[in-house]
Amino acid sequence: MERKTIHSVTLDTDKCRGCVSCMRRCPTEAIRVRNKKAKVLYDRCIGCGECVRVCPHHAKIPAFDSFDMIHKYKYKVAIVAPSFYGQFKSQYDINLILNGLLAVGFDDVEEVAKAAELVSEATREWMKNTQDIKHPIINTACPTIVELILVRFHGLIDNLLPLQTPADVAIKLAYKKAKEKGYKDEEIGIFFISPCPAKVLALKNGIGIKSPLVTGVLSMAEVYYKVVTALSQIKEVKPLNKAGFLGVAWASSGGEALGVNKEKYLEASGIENVIAVLKEIENGKLENLDFVELNACTGGCVGGVLTVENPFVAKAKIREFGKKIPCIGSTNTIKNAGLTYKDFDWEVVPTINDVFKLDENRIKAMQKLEQIESIYAKLPHFDCGVCGAPSCKAFAEDVVIEGFSIDDCTRMDERTTE
Numbered sequence: 523m524e525r526k527t528i529h530s531v532t533l534d535t536d537k538c539r540g541c542v543s544c545m546r547r548c549p550t551e552a553i554r555v556r557n558k559k560a561k562v563l564y565d566r567c568i569g570c571g572e573c574v575r576v577c578p579h580h581a582k583i584p585a586f587d588s589f590d591m592i593h594k595y596k597y598k599v600a601i602v603a604p605s606f607y608g609q610f611k612s613q614y615d616i617n618l619i620l621n622g623l624l625a626v627g628f629d630d631v632e633e634v635a636k637a638a639e640l641v642s643e644a645t646r647e648w649m650k651n652t653q654d655i656k657h658p659i660i661n662t663a664c665p666t667i668v669e670l671i672l673v674r675f676h677g678l679i680d681n682l683l684p685l686q687t688p689a690d691v692a693i694k695l696a697y698k699k700a701k702e703k704g705y706k707d708e709e710i711g712i713f714f715i716s717p718c719p720a721k722v723l724a725l726k727n728g729i730g731i732k733s734p735l736v737t738g739v740l741s742m743a744e745v746y747y748k749v750v751t752a753l754s755q756i757k758e759v760k761p762l763n764k765a766g767f768l769g770v771a772w773a774s775s776g777g778e779a780l781g782v783n784k785e786k787y788l789e790a791s792g793i794e795n796v797i798a799v800l801k802e803i804e805n806g807k808l809e810n811l812d813f814v815e816l817n818a819c820t821g822g823c824v825g826g827v828l829t830v831e832n833p834f835v836a837k838a839k840i841r842e843f844g845k846k847i848p849c850i851g852s853t854n855t856i857k858n859a860g861l862t863y864k865d866f867d868w869e870v871v872p873t874i875n876d877v878f879k880l881d882e883n884r885i886k887a888m889q890k891l892e893q894i895e896s897i898y899a900k901l902p903h904f905d906c907g908v909c910g911a912p913s914c915k916a917f918a919e920d921v922v923i924e925g926f927s928i929d930d931c932t933r934m935d936e937r938t939t940e
């Protein structure tokens with residue numbers, strides 16, 4: 523049974539040529555190619571977007587909602603991730619960009635960067651006041667990292683920072699404001715402008731959140747093109763920017779660690795680097811660190827597959843934007859928000875996604891494991907992907923669990939003649 527109800531990526535079967543590029547790249551072996559078409563095993567998919575990046579035929583489609591959906595709501599709020607700013611020319615002002623969102627149809631904006639400053643403060647307080655913390659603490663703002671740990675690194679679940687993400691906090695703040703303005707639930711549309719499909723899944727399904735309040739998740743690229751063409755028509759620029767550099771810096775790798783303000787920290791980005799660091803933590807090599815900031819996309823969220831700008835250029839722009847705003851938004855404190863750091867705790871603890879479990883019954887699981895080992899021993903160990911599985915080991919599992927024929931391996935003869 524599939525755990526997830528919403529998927530990060532889908533396949534355009536007409537465009538898919540079965541070239542196996544995506545299958546080779548997927549970090550959780552979540553793709554098979556059968557009958558010359560890729561198929562995602564959604565239970566294993568962590569929404570990293572690697573398959574979207576590498577598909578030469580653009581057959582992998584990242585999930586997001588249609589922009590037109592906003593018009594169904596009387597009060598429409600844009601939840602703006604700080605990576606959005608990095609898409610624009612750094613000569614612009616953040617206020618102008620936020621006013622651009624009003625120009626394309628939103629009634630209000632809520633900066634995720636503002637919420638990030640609150641989450642940074644909550645994290646510092648949580649680290650100061652919590653006993654028996656398992657070191658190093660691993661950030662949870664990138665949902666792909668959380669999913670990766672739930673799928674592949676079960677021993678690291680207790681290392682996860684158990685606090686709500688800035689996006690979740692911003693959504694809650696926007697909802698509270700809308701209610702204070704007197705809008706009914708059905709009139710409120712809260713739309714997150716996302717750099718990646720992973721956030722679509724996370725915000726709609728909820729990670730650490732009981733009842734997600736987001737109405738829709740929009741593609742950052744789509745919103746960018748609308749806003750950039752509307753900027754020249756803006757007559758009056760309202761002062762909407764409340765976040766300081768500390769919050770805006772979360773857009774790129776290292777920004778979250780900056781806010782946590784611990785000397786002993788590590789930051790890494792890009793899925794392969796992240797996996798390498800998680801293996802180090804799993805092997806007990808990084809217990810001397812206080813905080814580890816991991817982002818699945820190279821450079822951080824500025825590298826998400828729904829962005830338009832080169833991540834390194836976007837990161838440089840974020841630094842330029844940072845020079846024009848205060849270090850921290852003047853009113854962005856937990857106290858001013860009427861909260862305590864405890865209000866940022868996860869409402870529910872995410873559970874392990876045991877996709878590699880062979881059977882509920884232990885004896886049957888052992889039998890299946892033996893069968894897999896036996897079939898694997900007969901295979902050529904080329905990991906060539908011709909059979910449609912990412913490795914000979916994965917193919918052996920498919921034979922035992924999915925009932926595929928061992929004859930689907932067309933290179934068995936090569937092993938015998940070796």
Ligand code: SF4
Pocket residue numbers: 530531544547548549550551552553562566567568569570571572573574
């Ligand atoms: S989004 Fe990532 S985990 Fe999911 S199928 Fe694509 S490459 Fe695999």
Ligand code: SF4
Pocket residue numbers: 569570663664665666667717718719720721817818819822823824825826827
């Ligand atoms: S690094 Fe940012 S953009 Fe990339 S998957 Fe994680 S949350 Fe999404």
